[in-house]
Amino acid sequence: MVSQYVYDLCHGGATVSSELAKNPKDTPEKIIERLYGNQKPRTPHRPSHSSSDDGDKQDVSQDALQRAYECGKWPRDQPSRLFLRAFADSLACLDANPLAGMVSPPLMGSSGVVPLTIIAPLVSLMHHCANLIRKARKEVFFITCTWKSSIAQRLIRDALVDLSKRAGLRGERVMVRIMFDQPGVWHAVDSHQFVKPSTYDSKHIQLPFPHEIPNLEMEVIGLHTIFLGTLHSKLLIVDGVAATVMSNNVEDNANVEMMTHLEGPIVASIYDTALITWRKNLKERPSTIGQAQTTDKTVEAGATRPENLEDPHYDSDLKEEMAYANQGYDATEKVSRLEAVNHQLNLAIKNHIQPTGPEIADGREMTPYFSTMTSQPVPMALVSRPAYGPLDAGDTYVPQNEAWLSLVRNAKRKIFIQTPDLNVDSLLKALAEAVKRGVEITYYVCFGYNDAGEMIPGQGGTNEQAARRLFALLEGDRQALQLLHIYNYVGKDQDHPIHHSFKSRSCHIKLLIADETVGIQGSGNQDTQSWCHSQEVNVMVDSPEVCAQWRWGIEQNQNTRAFGRISDEGVWKDADGVPGQGYSGDPGMVDGLVRGVIGMVKKAMA
Known part of the structure; x- marks a missing residue:
């Protein structure tokens, strides 16, 4: 049930963005304090009255759902019962912290359309971001976690340089704001540290100097909440009219x-x-800037793209962009579909591998860019979480976690999840309860993803260890076990999972779909770090049409369902019963700590 306090918050009218629009010289920080008070005190544990705790034991009344409905700004069609229940459970977190969802409460429940979804190697997503940046007229807001010198970073850099030229032709200036996670000593004093233009050419940043972008006003912040409060959100907003929510960082x-x-x-x-x-x-x-700063009209046209990852091919509209992006994965007179896909998946990795999967049949083409447009706006909600730095695992009562749990606890037929790691005990227990009541559970995880970090005590364990914990929760329940399907990710050009340590085929998608109707997509993983510490951004969408297209895109762009099913021992095995190369085994607490620390040191030095 949505409390009167939260109900009033959602109907308060004023938001951080609306108050800043009234007085641009104000700061979001001061507005937050004025509207919602100092947000540092936290209530880290779920109150006993959380509706998610009841699961299906006590059905939510129509009045309670109506109250949740009144807390959002929805389109013409009323949200589904499943969506409203997850929204209500997310709203309940605001009793303890009005900004637990990292959005002003009146804006938490909204609507929109999803004209495009991309499921592809990182560079394809960065090409779309570069396209959007290049078309900006007023403002670009780009937030990510990892920012490293890379092909992805250079695409963003080149788009900013081109944007400056275009703004110059119009006699205008464009604001650009970039944020990324950057832990350092000074973040103990202030989690937000401005990055000076004098360091833009440093090894890891590689942003254009002010003289290279004379028609842009650019600000850069490195953000980290000591100790474990990572900025893990990934989003781009252009001119306040288009946004992308993504799973990827800026790195190769x-x-x-x-x-x-x-x-x-x-x-x-x-x-x-x-x-x-x-x-x-x-x-x-x-x-304005008084007069145009360049007369180079060629920037308006966009050049034909050669076979070069870093060439900034720009398209006039989404239809053109989709057609161009997808053709690189299809057969030509010289290469088969399998060879074309293998080439694309090898482009950004150092050690290329050969395809092992079957030739790609008609109708099964890899289709990275696909339309998820609906005829009308559909109900949406932001279900995110703030950063939490302390070394404990207490900050779990947040909209992101409650939305995930609510959908799993209240689904009637099917749950699908794809995530790099799935090892959180509260989710494993919810999944076990779901299959026991007859819900089919399918989840895809990545073989060996970040094993070094996950095997450290307290971090949840490897995907294999988590799968065995889930099997143990269902021990003896044959009917429930038959409804549980766990897979390791398999690339579209392969016939087996490849361990993450080989850096050749991995998957970083974060998606949950319940009853083929409500989906949550964003930056949050199903691991301890995302559940307890990192700042995340996720969008919950209530649309059977969008969810159907997302599931189509998931299956169309990988071979996981065909070749990735794990054994009843929790690990993928080949036809001879041998675990995949790189398998970490089942380290105990001491062994896991030693191997984890060594692995994390190697990662830091890489």
Whole structure:
């Protein structure tokens, strides 16, 4: 049940973004304090009255759902019961902290459309971000976790340089704000540290100097909440009219990622999240620069792209962009579909591997860019979480976690999850209860993803260890076990999972779909770090049409279902019963700590 306090918050009218619009010289931090008080005191444990605790034992009344309905700004169609229950359970977190969802409460429940979804290697997603940045007229807000010198980073850098040229042609200036996670000594004093232009050319940042982008006003913040409060959100907002919520960081890797392009009122909610994350004073955007700074008309046309990852191919609209992006994965006179996909998946990795999977048949083409547009806006909600730095695992009562748990606890037919790691005990218990009541559970995880970190005591364990814990919860219940399907990710060009340590085929998608109707996509993993510490951003969408397309895209762009099913021992095995190469075994507490620390040191030195 939504409390009167939370109900009033959602109907308060004023938001961080609306107050800043009234007075641009104000700061989000001061507005937050004025609207919601000092947010440092936390209530880390779930109150006993949480409706999620009841599961299906006590059905929620229609009045309670109506109260949740009245806390959002929905389109013409009323949200589904499943969506409203998850929304109500997420809203309950605001009793302890009005900004537990990293968005002003009046903007938490909204609506919008998803014109495009991308499931592809990271560089394909960065090409879309670069396209959007290049078309900006007023403002770009880009937030990510890892920012490293890479092909992905250079695509963003080149887009900013081109954006400056275009703004110059119009006689305008564009505001650009970039944030990434950057832990350091000074973050113990202030979690938000401005990055000086004099360091833009440092090894890891590689951003254009002010003289290279004379028509942009750029600010950069490195953010980290000591100790474990990582900025893990990944989003882009352009001109307040288009946004992307994505799984990827800005770095080179072997991951397949997921991005949704969002438009409509939900963009205002995501923008509010960006302001709350920024917190500091925002420079005002000068509307003009007096006269154009360049006469290079060629920047308006966009060049034909050669076979070059870093070439910034730009398209005039989404339809053109989708067609161009997908053709690189299809057969030509010289290469088969399998060879084309293998080439694309090898592009950003150091050690190329050969395809082992079967030739790709008609109708099974890898299709990274696909439409998820609906004829009308659909109900949406932001179900995110703030950063939490302390070394305990107490900060779990947040909208992100409650939305996930609510969907699992209240689903009637099916749950699908794809995530790099799934090892949180509260989720494992909820999944076990779901299959016991007859819900089919399917989840895809990555073989060996971040094993070094996950095997450290307190971090949840490897995916294999977590699978065995889930099997143990269902021991003896044959009917429930038959409804549980666990897979390791398999690349579209392969016939077996490849351990993450080989850095050749991994998956970083974060998606949960309940009853083929309600889906949550974003930056949050199903691991201890995302559940307890990192700042995350996720969008919950209530649409059978969108969910159907997401499931189609998941299956179309990988071979996981065909070749990735794990054994009843919790680990993938080949036809001879041998675990996949790189398998970490089942380390105990001491062994896990030693191997984990060694692995994390190697990662830090890489």
